Amino acid sequence: MSEPIKFAVLSSLFDWIQRSKSSAKKRSKFRKFLDTFCSPSHYFSAIRLILPSLDRERGTYGLKESVLATCLIDALGMSRDSDDALRLINWRKGGAKTGANxxxxxxxxxxxxxxxxxxxxxxxxxxxxxxxxxxxxSEQRKRQFCLPLYRRQMHRK
Known part of the structure; x- marks a missing residue:
């Protein structure tokens, strides 16, 4: 069995493909990635990350941008009123401090x-x-299923 593929390798491939202009070079680099790093046992795991919209096994995460922003702020230990935290919270708004993105x-x-x-x-x-x-x-599916069930039980009391 071959060694597991580090996500950093796939991330580097994505970065390179994003910067590249030529479709032929992109295909060649992707082919090289598959030939070099992917054994038959790794194809599915890699393709799930490369083409997430086609993954029928995994459900949605149920995380909106506001929840993700809060999670990132907490995970990074940022002050809620720091410039970066405000950029994450107010990501839709333009202005001098928001940047081009x-x-x-x-x-x-x-x-x-x-x-x-x-x-x-x-x-x-x-x-x-x-x-x-x-x-x-999976946690999102549990919350989606359990919350309506919990609400029904609360109304019965």
Whole structure:
């Protein structure tokens, strides 16, 4: 069995593809990634992250931008009134302090996170990331199912 693929490798591939202009070069780099890093046992895990909209096994996460912003602020230990926290909370609004990415939560979050990340990539593998995302989606399904059930039980009392 081959070694697990680090998510940092896939992330580097995404960064390179985003910067590249040529479709032929993008295809070639992607093919090289598959040939170099993916054994048959890794294809599914990699493709789930590459094409998340086609993943029928994993449900939705049920996290809106406001919840994600709050989670990032808490996880990074930011003050709620710091410039970066306010950028995350007010990601839709333009203005002098919001930057060019206002209106796009993913880009605003990436910009804030990029300033805080270390130079050494983490050791997270794509299998571990998929497991975490599966747990997140599973927890969301439990909340969606349990909340209406809980409300019905509360009305009976």
């Amino acid at each position: 206002a209106g796009n939560f993913a880009l605003v979050a990436a910009e804030v996170l990029q300033r805080r990340q270390g130079m050494t990539p983490g050791g997270l593998t794509i299998n571990e990331l998929n497991d975490l995302l599966d747990r997140l989606a």
